[in-house]
Amino acid sequence: MLFDYQEFLDGIDREAYHEGEWQWEEDGYTVTRTYTYSAPGCHDSCGVLMYTKNGKLEKIEGDPLDPCANGRLCMRCLNLEEGVNYADRPKWPLKRVGARGENKWERISWEEALDTIATWIHDNLDAKGLGRESIFVNHGTGRNISSWVPFLGGACLGTPNIGAIGFSGYSCYLPRTCGTAAGIGDFPIVDASEGHADRYNNPEWVRPDVVVIWGCEPLRSNADGYLGHWLVACMQQGTRFISVDPQLTWWGAHADYWLPIRPSTDLALALAWLNVITTEELQDKEFIEYWCAYYDELKEHVAQFTPEWAAKICEVPADLIRDAARFYATAERGAIQWGLAFDTQVDSIQLCQTVSNLMSVCGNIDKPGTNILVRNGFEINPGYATAQLYCDPETFSKKLTVDLVHPGCTQFIGMADCDAVNRAFETGEPYPIKMFWSQGANGISCSATAAPRVHKMLEKVEFCVVADPYMTPTAVAYADIFLPLKTTAERDSMRVWWTPLRAMKAVSEWYEAKSDEELIVALGNKMNPELFQKRWPTLEALLQDYLDVGFNLYDPETGKSYKSAGRSKAGMIEVPDVHTDFWKKHHEDGTCSFKSLVEDKCGYEYDDFCATYRKYEKGMLRPDGQPGFATPSGRIELVPFATFGAWGIPPLAEHVESLTMKRWMEDPEYRAEYPFICINGSRSYEFFHSENRQQATMREFHPMPLVKVSTQTAEEYDLKEGEWIWIENTEGRCRQKVHIDPTLNPNYIHAEHGWWFPEQEPAFPHLYGTFDCNINNLTASYETGQGGIGNPLKSVAAKIYKCTDDVNEPSPGEVVTKLGGFRDDYVATEPFAWTHDNTTREGGRF
Amino acid sequence: MKGILINYEFCTGCHSCEVACKKHLELPAGEFGIKLSETGPFEYAGKTGADHWEWTYLPVMTKACDMCEDRTAKGKLPMCVQHCQAWCMYYGEVEDLAKKMDGSSRCALFTR
Ligand code: SF4
Ligand code: SF4
Ligand code: SF4
Numbered sequence: 001m002l003f004d005y006q007e008f009l010d011g012i013d014r015e016a017y018h019e020g021e022w023q024w025e026e027d028g029y030t031v032t033r034t035y036t037y038s039a040p041g042c043h044d045s046c047g048v049l050m051y052t053k054n055g056k057l058e059k060i061e062g063d064p065l066d067p068c069a070n071g072r073l074c075m076r077c078l079n080l081e082e083g084v085n086y087a088d089r090p091k092w093p094l095k096r097v098g099a100r101g102e103n104k105w106e107r108i109s110w111e112e113a114l115d116t117i118a119t120w121i122h123d124n125l126d127a128k129g130l131g132r133e134s135i136f137v138n139h140g141t142g143r144n145i146s147s148w149v150p151f152l153g154g155a156c157l158g159t160p161n162i163g164a165i166g167f168s169g170y171s172c173y174l175p176r177t178c179g180t181a182a183g184i185g186d187f188p189i190v191d192a193s194e195g196h197a198d199r200y201n202n203p204e205w206v207r208p209d210v211v212v213i214w215g216c217e218p219l220r221s222n223a224d225g226y227l228g229h230w231l232v233a234c235m236q237q238g239t240r241f242i243s244v245d246p247q248l249t250w251w252g253a254h255a256d257y258w259l260p261i262r263p264s265t266d267l268a269l270a271l272a273w274l275n276v277i278t279t280e281e282l283q284d285k286e287f288i289e290y291w292c293a294y295y296d297e298l299k300e301h302v303a304q305f306t307p308e309w310a311a312k313i314c315e316v317p318a319d320l321i322r323d324a325a326r327f328y329a330t331a332e333r334g335a336i337q338w339g340l341a342f343d344t345q346v347d348s349i350q351l352c353q354t355v356s357n358l359m360s361v362c363g364n365i366d367k368p369g370t371n372i373l374v375r376n377g378f379e380i381n382p383g384y385a386t387a388q389l390y391c392d393p394e395t396f397s398k399k400l401t402v403d404l405v406h407p408g409c410t411q412f413i414g415m416a417d418c419d420a421v422n423r424a425f426e427t428g429e430p431y432p433i434k435m436f437w438s439q440g441a442n443g444i445s446c447s448a449t450a451a452p453r454v455h456k457m458l459e460k461v462e463f464c465v466v467a468d469p470y471m472t473p474t475a476v477a478y479a480d481i482f483l484p485l486k487t488t489a490e491r492d493s494m495r496v497w498w499t500p501l502r503a504m505k506a507v508s509e510w511y512e513a514k515s516d517e518e519l520i521v522a523l524g525n526k527m528n529p530e531l532f533q534k535r536w537p538t539l540e541a542l543l544q545d546y547l548d549v550g551f552n553l554y555d556p557e558t559g560k561s562y563k564s565a566g567r568s569k570a571g572m573i574e575v576p577d578v579h580t581d582f583w584k585k586h587h588e589d590g591t592c593s594f595k596s597l598v599e600d601k602c603g604y605e606y607d608d609f610c611a612t613y614r615k616y617e618k619g620m621l622r623p624d625g626q627p628g629f630a631t632p633s634g635r636i637e638l639v640p641f642a643t644f645g646a647w648g649i650p651p652l653a654e655h656v657e658s659l660t661m662k663r664w665m666e667d668p669e670y671r672a673e674y675p676f677i678c679i680n681g682s683r684s685y686e687f688f689h690s691e692n693r694q695q696a697t698m699r700e701f702h703p704m705p706l707v708k709v710s711t712q713t714a715e716e717y718d719l720k721e722g723e724w725i726w727i728e729n730t731e732g733r734c735r736q737k738v739h740i741d742p743t744l745n746p747n748y749i750h751a752e753h754g755w756w757f758p759e760q761e762p763a764f765p766h767l768y769g770t771f772d773c774n775i776n777n778l779t780a781s782y783e784t785g786q787g788g789i790g791n792p793l794k795s796v797a798a799k800i801y802k803c804t805d806d807v808n809e810p811s812p813g814e815v816v817t818k819l820g821g822f823r824d825d826y827v828a829t830e831p832f833a834w835t836h837d838n839t840t841r842e843g844g845r846f
Numbered sequence: 847m848k849g850i851l852i853n854y855e856f857c858t859g860c861h862s863c864e865v866a867c868k869k870h871l872e873l874p875a876g877e878f879g880i881k882l883s884e885t886g887p888f889e890y891a892g893k894t895g896a897d898h899w900e901w902t903y904l905p906v907m908t909k910a911c912d913m914c915e916d917r918t919a920k921g922k923l924p925m926c927v928q929h930c931q932a933w934c935m936y937y938g939e940v941e942d943l944a945k946k947m948d949g950s951s952r953c954a955l956f957t958r
Binding site: 001002003008012013015016017059061062064071072073074075078079219229232233235236240241248250252253254255256257258685686696697700701742743 | 853856859860861862864865866868869875876886887896899900901921923925928929930931932933936946947948950951
């Protein structure tokens with residue numbers, strides 16, 4: 001083994017990298033040691049050294065003294081300077097002067113922008129007796145989205161309706177957090193030593209023996225706060241791998257087992273693995289006896305799901321399923337790295353719970369080199385719940401919930417239900433959405449399923465504000481007011497997503513752009529001055545509140561503490577002490593401030609929770625301080641009767657096909673018309689979702705959207721590498737350039753997401769070319785599974801054909817923005833024209 | 847003599863070395879100080895498990911590479927080595943790097 005962490009540490013010239021200093025002068029530059037956190041960027045924050053001159057970011061490199069990333073950066077942050085200094089970045093607030101989609105703007109002041117917003121809300125909502133629930137607040141992903149934007153929605157605008165437009169089934173991350181919380185009570189991630197400041201040297205840490213990379217490409221995505229290359233460090237130290245993925249990834253090519261299952265059949269595979277483990281007695285008996293409940297019920301339930309049964313569904317051999325299950329289950333330290341594919345299937349919630357069970361029954365929970373249980377550092381949790389603290393309870397009770405579209409489902413999510421929001425846009429029921437606020441999100445180019453349908457919803461919205469660092473298709477198409485946001489290099493902010501707590505220090509300036517945090521302060525003081533004058537009159541006060549109480553309530557006069565009543569409940573509850581662990585640790589030594597975090601702590605501090613193993617033995621997981629897990633019974637509930645029961649979800653898992661896949665397999669005519677399963681949305685190194693398309697260097701590496709086809713398909717359709725083709729189904733079509741992948745199953749194609757072309761014409765019908773290449777022209781909204789969770793957007797049916805002159809017109813941009821769209825027969829709550837169902841369950845209901 | 851050892855068994859093809867180097871040498875589009883080569887993916891009919899697939903990236907150092915002389919003179923790591931996400935690049939004296947190769951995984955040693 002060549003990897004030697006101590007040798008790496010010893011080899012760093014600490015003087016050359018100014019150990020212990022947060023800022024210094026070097027060769028005419030000011031160098032700042034800090035962290036990035038999007039935009040542009042990703043879910044992570046890597047330690048960087050930013051080189052600036054006269055308030056301008058000139059260059060950036062990784063900080064070898066940062067324990068999170070050890071100085072290693074992806075190409076995206078290495079190229080940060082191009083994103084930050086992009087010449088066409090909007091410099092000041094803008095007011096639309098032409099029609100929507102004409103891209104005609106007039107410069108206005110921040111004062112005028114905020115006045116216009118406040119006046120519009122007053123005149124068109126408050127004065128007309130409409131509630132603030134008529135505002136929908138939309139956020140993207142990456143930078144602290146789960147805190148700042150929902151917080152802005154609740155505290156500044158007073159709406160409970162916050163989420164992502166067109167994002168049926170909350171199909172990102174949330175199914176995993178809820179599916180695993182139901183049984184385990186906490187969230188498991190693979191232990192690559194990321195909880196420890198001394199990393200791979202930590203005396204307690206042991207590398208995992210086997211890691212299952214499942215529905216995930218962590219190298220490219222770095223998703224969910226996790227750096228994928230940590231796992232390569234583990235591989236160098238001896239970890240072996242299983243890859244579960246319809247496509248061959250780098251992991252599949254380096255794994256002991258690659259299981260190329262049919263897309264969206266993951267639950268069948270997981271049930272079969274449980275079958276193998278329980279029938280062959282490979283489970284961790286001691287762990288189950290001491291710490292788990294309902295093992296016998298689980299075993300009895302999975303007895304029917306043999307590898308032979310799963311082999312037919314997943315289209316991989318039964319022996320391969322069996323061997324891989326044994327390889328994982330017999331490892332002393334096994335762990336599972338799961339990805340977005342878990343969230344994009346109709347049986348998502350049960351899939352996530354079932355794969356949590358695979359961790360639990362093998363005892364791979366919270367021990368070194370397994371799936372460790374993690375929480376946000378220092379218990380700083382300013383998510384959706386804190387936003388709800390500040391929304392008027394009566395307004396909050398009108399939140400758009402899942403039962404409005406999927407009767408029988410129970411809302412247990414902080415977000416407004418995506419399909420209920422769609423329905424409100426489409427029908428005005430139960431009330432109309434009058435205003436659309438979108439911040440750090442480019443919905444129609446990226447996260448919105450059924451993008452052409454979403455366009456129909458948004459083109460009619462009465463008032464739209466878009467806040468973003470860049471002019472985007474979403475802004476050009478709908479914004480009445482555009483607010484320029486700062487990038488990561490320009491903002492003072494912090495993040496907690498597990499550990500450590502990290503600070504982003506502003507090092508450069510961009511004209512009149514404001515940070516998300518500054519926007520909250522400005523908007524809040526305008527819209528809700530009583531609250532903001534008291535709590536958050538300035539940015540400094542806001543940042544301090546984050547560190548002290550995470551936006552919860554502490555009343556210094558009475559000494560009482562309150563926090564939000566919970567993800568879906570309005571109002572607050574009294575708690576013993578709402579101060580964060582950071583405050584508890586540092587308020588006495590006077591270092592509980594943003595300034596101290598930046599300057600004294602070099603931008604980061606690890607917390608104890610994530611660094612501690614076997615927390616369930618130590619009473620660290622339950623509010624009552626007893627050993628056990630944060631579940632109703634205190635044990636891991638392998639069949640989550642109580643929690644799934646309360647959420648209206650059957651506690652025993654069953655694999656379900658989506659409407660499309662069911663038809664694709666049962667209806668030969670449909671399959672002949674649409675012969676491919678179109679997987680989509682896998683990430684590339686160059687881009688984070690719809691970001692980075694402005695950057696010439698990223699486009700040098702990845703100029704155009706690519707659709708992967710197999711060698712056999714290329715031959716059959718006479719396709720050449722780099723040729724444009726149409727991808728089409730009943731919902732619409734788009735075009736991308738062919739990449740021939742000799743390892744791809746001939747029944748599948750894979751299309752990219754998030755494309756637009758900042759260099760192309762912004763005005764309708766072109767709209768930066770975004771609809772022309774948008775794979776979400778082929779996805780559908782309103783279809784979800786149990787609990788209203790999971791839209792099968794990564795397994796749509798499609799056909800392909802060449803882009804020849806006779807079929808190229810009209811372009812999708814023309815169709816969507818000028819000709820009324822691909823379909824004129826949308827019925828609210830129904831995804832397709834060919835069925836009235838929005839789920840394959842009996843009668844379309846649960 | 848200084849060199850760069852690439853333990854390319856673990857190279858993921860992440861492009862960080864390429865971009866890090868472009869920034870250092872201020873190279874325009876199309877020019878590289880280090881450039882990835884890709885072999886595969888293809889299958890070995892007779893092999894199973896982790897030996898079944900060949901899919902190998904190997905970064906090749908070009909004529910433009912200056913071994914990051916200005917950086918290493920100050921005690922800093924070469925840009926490509928510092929940013930290699932897969933921990934597969936090492937910088938040092940060629941003799942030391944040669945000793946570091948232990949036969950456990952595929953390596954290449956580059957000099958100017
Ligand atoms: S884009 Fe890459 S380098 Fe930047 S924060 Fe994310 S993981 Fe780190
Ligand atoms: S040593 Fe420096 S110049 Fe040479 S390839 Fe690496 S980054 Fe480029
Ligand atoms: S940075 Fe390292 S892992 Fe990435 S392509 Fe270069 S050598 Fe390979």
